[in-house]
Amino acid sequence: xxxxxxxxxxxxxGRADSTVWTGPLWCGPVDxxxxxxxxxxxxxxxxxxxxxxxxKTRILNDISIDFLQGSxxxxxxxxxxxxxxxxxxxxxxxxxxEGTVDINGETVSRFSPRDALQRGVAMIHxxxxxxxxxTVLQNVFLGLESQYGGILVQGDVARFRALExxxxxxxxxxxxxxxxxxxxxxxxxIMRAVAREARIIIMDEPTSSLTEDEAERLHALIARLKARGxxxxxxxxFLDHIIANCDRVTVMRDGQVIRNDSMAGETKQSLVDSxxxxxxxxxxxxxxxxxxxxxxxxxxxxxxHSDTGLDGVSLTIRPGEIVGLIGLVGSGRTEIGRVLFxxxxxxxxxxxxxxxxxGRLTISKAVQQGLALVPEDRRKQGLVLTQTTxxxxxxxxxxxxxxxxxxxxxxxxxRVKRMIDHFGIVPGRVxxxxxxxxxxxxxxxxxxxxxxDKPRLLILDEPSRGVDIGARQRIHEFxxxxxxxxxxxxxxxxxxxxxxxxxxxxxxxxxxxxFFEASCADLNVDEALNRIFHEQGADPSSPERIIA
Amino acid sequence: xxxxxxxxxxxxxxxxxxxxxxxxxYGVLIIIVALLIGLSFASDSFFTARNLLNILNQSAPLxxxxxxxxxxxxxxxxxxxxxxxxxxxxxxxGYFAINVDPYLAILAGPVIGLVLxxxxxxxxxxxxxxxxxxxLATSLVYRGVAILITGGALIPVRIAEFxxxxxxxxxxxxxxxxxxxxxxxxxxxxxxxxxxxxxxxxVGGNEEAALLSGIRTNLVKIMTFCLSGGAAGLAGVIAVSRxxxxxxxxxxxxxLEAIAAVILGGTSIMGGSGAVWRSVSGVLLIALIGNxxxxxxxxxxxxxxxxxxxxxxxxxxxxxxxxxx
Numbered sequence: 001x002x003x004x005x006x007x008x009x010x011x012x013x014g015r016a017d018s019t020v021w022t023g024p025l026w027c028g029p030v031d032x033x034x035x036x037x038x039x040x041x042x043x044x045x046x047x048x049x050x051x052x053x054x055x056k057t058r059i060l061n062d063i064s065i066d067f068l069q070g071s072x073x074x075x076x077x078x079x080x081x082x083x084x085x086x087x088x089x090x091x092x093x094x095x096x097x098e099g100t101v102d103i104n105g106e107t108v109s110r111f112s113p114r115d116a117l118q119r120g121v122a123m124i125h126x127x128x129x130x131x132x133x134x135t136v137l138q139n140v141f142l143g144l145e146s147q148y149g150g151i152l153v154q155g156d157v158a159r160f161r162a163l164e165x166x167x168x169x170x171x172x173x174x175x176x177x178x179x180x181x182x183x184x185x186x187x188x189x190i191m192r193a194v195a196r197e198a199r200i201i202i203m204d205e206p207t208s209s210l211t212e213d214e215a216e217r218l219h220a221l222i223a224r225l226k227a228r229g230x231x232x233x234x235x236x237x238f239l240d241h242i243i244a245n246c247d248r249v250t251v252m253r254d255g256q257v258i259r260n261d262s263m264a265g266e267t268k269q270s271l272v273d274s275x276x277x278x279x280x281x282x283x284x285x286x287x288x289x290x291x292x293x294x295x296x297x298x299x300x301x302x303x304x305h306s307d308t309g310l311d312g313v314s315l316t317i318r319p320g321e322i323v324g325l326i327g328l329v330g331s332g333r334t335e336i337g338r339v340l341f342x343x344x345x346x347x348x349x350x351x352x353x354x355x356x357x358x359g360r361l362t363i364s365k366a367v368q369q370g371l372a373l374v375p376e377d378r379r380k381q382g383l384v385l386t387q388t389t390x391x392x393x394x395x396x397x398x399x400x401x402x403x404x405x406x407x408x409x410x411x412x413x414x415r416v417k418r419m420i421d422h423f424g425i426v427p428g429r430v431x432x433x434x435x436x437x438x439x440x441x442x443x444x445x446x447x448x449x450x451x452x453d454k455p456r457l458l459i460l461d462e463p464s465r466g467v468d469i470g471a472r473q474r475i476h477e478f479x480x481x482x483x484x485x486x487x488x489x490x491x492x493x494x495x496x497x498x499x500x501x502x503x504x505x506x507x508x509x510x511x512x513x514x515f516f517e518a519s520c521a522d523l524n525v526d527e528a529l530n531r532i533f534h535e536q537g538a539d540p541s542s543p544e545r546i547i548a
Numbered sequence: 549x550x551x552x553x554x555x556x557x558x559x560x561x562x563x564x565x566x567x568x569x570x571x572x573x574y575g576v577l578i579i580i581v582a583l584l585i586g587l588s589f590a591s592d593s594f595f596t597a598r599n600l601l602n603i604l605n606q607s608a609p610l611x612x613x614x615x616x617x618x619x620x621x622x623x624x625x626x627x628x629x630x631x632x633x634x635x636x637x638x639x640x641x642g643y644f645a646i647n648v649d650p651y652l653a654i655l656a657g658p659v660i661g662l663v664l665x666x667x668x669x670x671x672x673x674x675x676x677x678x679x680x681x682x683x684l685a686t687s688l689v690y691r692g693v694a695i696l697i698t699g700g701a702l703i704p705v706r707i708a709e710f711x712x713x714x715x716x717x718x719x720x721x722x723x724x725x726x727x728x729x730x731x732x733x734x735x736x737x738x739x740x741x742x743x744x745x746x747x748x749x750x751v752g753g754n755e756e757a758a759l760l761s762g763i764r765t766n767l768v769k770i771m772t773f774c775l776s777g778g779a780a781g782l783a784g785v786i787a788v789s790r791x792x793x794x795x796x797x798x799x800x801x802x803x804l805e806a807i808a809a810v811i812l813g814g815t816s817i818m819g820g821s822g823a824v825w826r827s828v829s830g831v832l833l834i835a836l837i838g839n840x841x842x843x844x845x846x847x848x849x850x851x852x853x854x855x856x857x858x859x860x861x862x863x864x865x866x867x868x869x870x871x872x873x
Contacts, residue, residue, distance in 0.1 A: 341760075343759075343760065363759060363760065363762050364762040364763065364764050367761070367762025368762070373760060375760055380754075380756065380757075381754075381756045381757055381760055382757055382760070383754065383757060384749065384750045384753035384754040384757050384820065385753065385754065386749070386752070386753035386754075386816075386819075386820030386821045387749055387750070387753055387820070387821075391746055391749060391750070395746070395750055395757070395758070395761040395763070396761040396762055398746055398747070399743070402742070405742045405743050405744060406741055406742055407741055407743060407746070409741075449761065
């Protein structure tokens with residue numbers, strides 16, 4: 001890359017700052033108790049002996065953590081370890097059953113997200129909470145619009161620009177949120193928290209849908225927020241991000257705090273060891289041999305265009321081959337998957353399946369042909385959360401477990417049980433309540449839906465997003481298993497490292513086009529990124545132009 | 549502004565939670581049992597087979613509609629046209645019974661209802677308009693059609709081959725009650741034992757997930773509206789054969805009663821969850837309240853008021869229970 005390093009952002013202009021309350025200044029709301037012991041290491045949030053159960057399941061047990069003011073505090077642990085629940089308790093979404101939560105020195109319990117916000121606590125969710133029909137600007141200032149006696153007045157655009165100076169996301173303030181991609185929606189959520197002058201910001205998997213470059217800018221923002229005395233509670237599975245950007249870390253396992261420590265001296269391995277409770281290696285599974293060049297492709301795209309932005313895409317995937325798509329969010333990775341699955345229509349070009357030209361492939365025909373798609377947003381596009389594990393697993397293969405439309409529940413149970421054992425889904429009940437499963441187990445249920453009958457083509461869009469290490473490794477093994485069994489696999493992931501290590505061949509994408517193809521054995525993350533940035537005609541140090 | 553509570557001891561909370569869950573799950577049944585017991589003590593004539601069967605018989609048409617409507621609502625839809633379809637089926641059945649054949653007339657009602665429901669479904673899925681709006685509009689159209697068929701007049705139908713459906717008994721049990729039970733079992737079977745039922749739950753629970761699983765979601769929706777229309781048609785025929793009179797204004801407001809019963813039973817208006825037995829319980833609860841008012845000689849003006857209050861309370865309880873999860 002080149003030598004031009006990122007310039008730290010100077011203090012925003014006065015207009016934005018005039019409304020900012022930067023922590024323990026005399027101008028803030030008067031706190032009757034505070035004031036006596038104002039030290040540098042003031043405790044922003046103190047959890048003492050907190051426990052929480054859902055029904056009979058105890059998800060948190062005796063949690064005691066001090067979050068220091070002005071620090072970036074990481075919560076790590078496998079999915080289901082309870083880190084998101086800790087965030088939700090501080091954010092006011094869950095009420096603690098036992099123990100106390102002190103926010104800025106005041107004990108609170110049974111308070112709503114609204115109360116939390118008034119106390120300066122904002123939470124940025126894994127499941128984003130925006131109003132899709134409103135614009136970016138309207139969402140950011142929802143509830144704090146510029147107004148005079150209830151009548152909206154001009155001024156939000158200027159405020160947005162001021163905010164943008166702090167955040168530097170390059171979002172169009174007038175774009176409808178419904179049309180934004182997940183990564184961009186996440187930025188809106190973050191801007192919203194910043195606009196609310198939250199003093200404590202809880203970020204649950206903030207980088208899971210961001211590209212490396214976007215994640216970097218988020219971390220720069222976090223550093224700026226920290227410099228202003230804000231406390232960031234950072235929940236994530238990306239240990240590299242955590243080690244690089246956090247001051248303190250709490251490791252959790254099975255609903256308990258394993259240790260609270262300073263980040264100094266921590267390594268990826270030391271964190272993983274504490275998370276899993278035993279030493280384990282971070283490794284990639286060995287890929288099966290790529291199919292011979294003579295093997296005819298299962299699917300082939302020739303110069304395909306689509307209304308969703310594909311611009312002359314050509315690719316092939318052979319049975320038993322894992323093909324990766326590498327590109328920034330919005331480069332058309334997901335769209336290729338959707339075209340192959342019959343979810344989006346081709347406007348020109350050819351789609352061949354088994355060498356046969358596909359005219360109007362619909363999803364239901366694609367499924368009958370043995371094609372499968374695991375979408376990127378498992379809660380919105382993948383799972384029916386009102387239903388249990390069993391119907392979710394059976395959803396795509398109802399014909400296989402029925403005769404004349406009548407279900408054979410016994411064979412269905414056996415099939416679902418087989419998948420639960422295969423993936424190690426926890427809880428292992430056939431009729432478990434999927435809505436309350438951890439991200440990793442939800443993802444396994446989703447994979448089971450297709451794995452229960454061996455698909456011929458498996459399209460995986462972000463298969464390990466928001467998933468803990470254990471589940472992630474299981475998913476990686478699963479990908480390799482499927483390829484060994486002869487399934488053609490299209491792997492889409494924002495994590496370039498994942499794609500490169502799990503694919504035989506990779507296509508680099510940009511703006512709806514494939515511009516480079518390489519064997520993944522010859523590719524590394526830096527080179528791939530360099531090529532992408534080069535292709536975009538921008539250099540890596542000024543990424544604003546790429547995302548806009 | 550914000551109150552600060554102290555954490556209280558958690559012990560009884562778990563018990564309270566499970567009692568609350570049970571009450572939420574089987575709330576309707578609990579109220580029904582309470583009413584049955586209460587009314588039995590209040591009046592000797594209440595807890596007799598005759599009275600209970602009479603209640604069932606009278607609520608059979610509404611219950612049949614509510615059973616099929618359950619599938620529509622679980623599938624994420626809404627049907628405001630059942631009352632109007634009931635009207636069209638009533639007058640068509642009357643017309644067929646007099647002019648063509650009484651047995652054919654019995655068949656004509658459900659078939660016409662099915663077709664009208666199918667038209668609803670086609671408009672909803674074809675144009676992507678919300679079912680609430682479409683069925684609100686088609687209910688006006690269908691009601692207009694019903695009035696046009698008879699020119700606004702009533703058609704007396706006094707034909708034994710036709711009126712057995714609403715009037716005869718087998719042993720002690722009315723034919724209409726038997727039809728209701730069979731129809732209810734059919735709907736339960738469809739919902740719980742067939743691939744179609746699975747698809748209905750999936751479409752209502754997460755339409756995009758259903759679509760991405762290869763389910764033809766539009767077809768599933770159309771079929772639920774066909775069922776709902778068919779049920780309204782069947783209910784219309786039963787009603788006509790019972791009172792021996794086909795009138796185009798029949799079934800006014802029935803669509804709202806059916807929706808009320810489904811919601812009262814505890815099926816989620818958001819789609820994706822619910823059960824047929826719940827809706828039948830909802831119908832019975834409404835019917836029991838009415839019967840209680842008759843038996844106890846209470847001013848019937850209070851009947852609707854009471855029913856409304858119970859619906860509000862039931863729905864509010866269900867909502868607060870699901871929020872506290």
